[in-house]
Amino acid sequence: MNFREQLIAELSKRNTDYIASVIGTDETLFKEIFEIILTNDPYVSGRAAWVVESCWLKYPHLIKPYINEIIDFLPNTKYDNQRRHFTKYLSTIDLRELDEDRIGILIDKCFYWLEDPKYPTAVKMYSMLIVYNYVLIEPILAKELIAVIENQFEDSTPGFKNSASKILKKLYKFID
16 A cells, blocks of 8 residues: 555545554554654655554554654654644653653653643643653652643643643642
8 A cells, every 4th residue: 555645645534544454563564654754744744643543542562663763753843743643652651661861852842842832732731741751750840840730721721721630630749
């Protein structure tokens, strides 16, 4: 299958699920669709990220070899849909498995996206969750994350407020 052509043909859940079903557990095909994300092509990279998410939901082991590559790509990410899918994957991983440099890159980008009002709610919510997961390893960041969340709380969307309230409740336990 020519993934690029299929991605351009139709932007829909049906098409995304179809491509994901063709990939299945085939690591070679997964690599092929993953590499399309890294092209940063405005028409297909975000759609490819959606397919990767569909594969990841069914076969989580497929994404594991690409976690470092995803983190290395984060500073070059141009599109919100890429950020949304990447932060969604990364919010589920064990951060202790990452090297220090990559954790630094990831946490720095998450704080940046969380603080900047131009980024969509989903990116902020997954970024908040990633940083919270890191706070579980390095509690010293709890106060900083609390401050960032509280600073945005009043002017945020209902979705952000819902996620933020849940995370703040957990974070306050670190400083009491």
